[in-house]
Amino acid sequence: xxxxxxxxxxxxxxxxxMGILNLTPDSFSDGGKYNEKDRAxxxxxxxxxxxxxILDLGAESTRPGAQLVTxxxxxxxxIPLVEMFRERFDIPVxxxxxxxxxxxxxxxxxxxxxxxIWGFRYEELHPECREGQKETMAEVVARYGRPVVLxxxxxxxxxxxxxxxxxxxxxxxxxxxxxxxxTRVKEGWRRSLEIAEKAGIGKERILLDPGVGFAKTGEExxxxxxxxSAFRSEDCGLLLGASRKSVLGDLLKLPPEERDEATAGxxxxxxxxxxxxxxxxxxxxxxxxxxxWEKIHEETxxxx
Numbered sequence: 530x531x532x533x534x535x536x537x538x539x540x541x542x543x544x545x546x547m548g549i550l551n552l553t554p555d556s557f558s559d560g561g562k563y564n565e566k567d568r569a570x571x572x573x574x575x576x577x578x579x580x581x582x583i584l585d586l587g588a589e590s591t592r593p594g595a596q597l598v599t600x601x602x603x604x605x606x607x608i609p610l611v612e613m614f615r616e617r618f619d620i621p622v623x624x625x626x627x628x629x630x631x632x633x634x635x636x637x638x639x640x641x642x643x644x645x646i647w648g649f650r651y652e653e654l655h656p657e658c659r660e661g662q663k664e665t666m667a668e669v670v671a672r673y674g675r676p677v678v679l680x681x682x683x684x685x686x687x688x689x690x691x692x693x694x695x696x697x698x699x700x701x702x703x704x705x706x707x708x709x710x711x712t713r714v715k716e717g718w719r720r721s722l723e724i725a726e727k728a729g730i731g732k733e734r735i736l737l738d739p740g741v742g743f744a745k746t747g748e749e750x751x752x753x754x755x756x757x758s759a760f761r762s763e764d765c766g767l768l769l770g771a772s773r774k775s776v777l778g779d780l781l782k783l784p785p786e787e788r789d790e791a792t793a794g795x796x797x798x799x800x801x802x803x804x805x806x807x808x809x810x811x812x813x814x815x816x817x818x819x820x821x822w823e824k825i826h827e828e829t830x831x832x833x
Contacts, residue, residue: 533621533641539766539805547808548581580816587625615639627651629666636673648679648721667728676734681717683744710749732764742774750776757802769799770808
């Protein structure tokens with residue numbers, strides 16, 4: 530998979546690290562730390578030294594109950610940093626957004642990858658967001674010819690939502706998939722991939738993310754982690770974004786800032802399951818544990 534000027538071999542055993550850089554005042558783990566240009570630049574340089582393969586910039590918190598921001602505010606936070614990073618760094622830049630207008634502006638400024646937490650399906654749930662916007666998120670990605678991460682967001686598909694049969698049919702989830710999280714994720718992805726295909730985005734440009742922590746129960750999040758290999762696809766690479774999520778804190782009774790060791794454990798699970806990418810806050814720790822995992826699994830020459 531080509532992302533920016535770099536080739537990523539998603540079928541190999543190597544796991545690439547996507548470093549999280551939140552440009553927000555209210556993200557659940559590091560909100561307010563990097564929402565100033567100098568701090569964001571310092572953190573980006575630090576993550577690159579620590580071994581990040583991609584920088585993932587987000588300008589709207591996705592934690593439960595977070596304040597929604599307008600596309601204009603999101604662009605004000607993002608675009609100057611994208612332009613600055615393009616001038617200074619050779620590393621691919623990913624943008625964590627589901628808004629077509631924001632992604633359009635970010636691609637125009639030099640971003641390389643779209644990371645959509647709604648998997649191209651936000652416009653289905655909120656058609657009013659299309660007002661004044663000619664293109665959908667999928668159409669913007671297709672026009673620029675860039676790759677994309679399609680995450681499964683269970684707000685679209687979870688059984689806890691009181692839905693009519695018509696709403697269920699529109700979600701694309703089969704009756705069998707409404708109670709099983711693995712099936713539900715795959716069914717949700719199927720709908721996302723249909724939207725991508727209709728827009729003209731080939732599977733070779735798509736990474737899939739099961740969406741740990743997005744409207745799933747604790748048990749469902751644990752199943753996503755323990756059954757990661759069930760999500761592998763021959764056509765698309767797999768990305769895991771479980772860094773510092775509540776499922777880790779609930780298991781160990783730890784606050785977000787103390788969940789890095791558990792996150793590293795999920796990176797090992799990702800490597801064992803054949804994931805191509807992990808999206809993490811602590812780049813150094815996760816790069817090191819993945820390097821260890823890869824070296825210990827290297828084939829050793831036979832002794833004579």
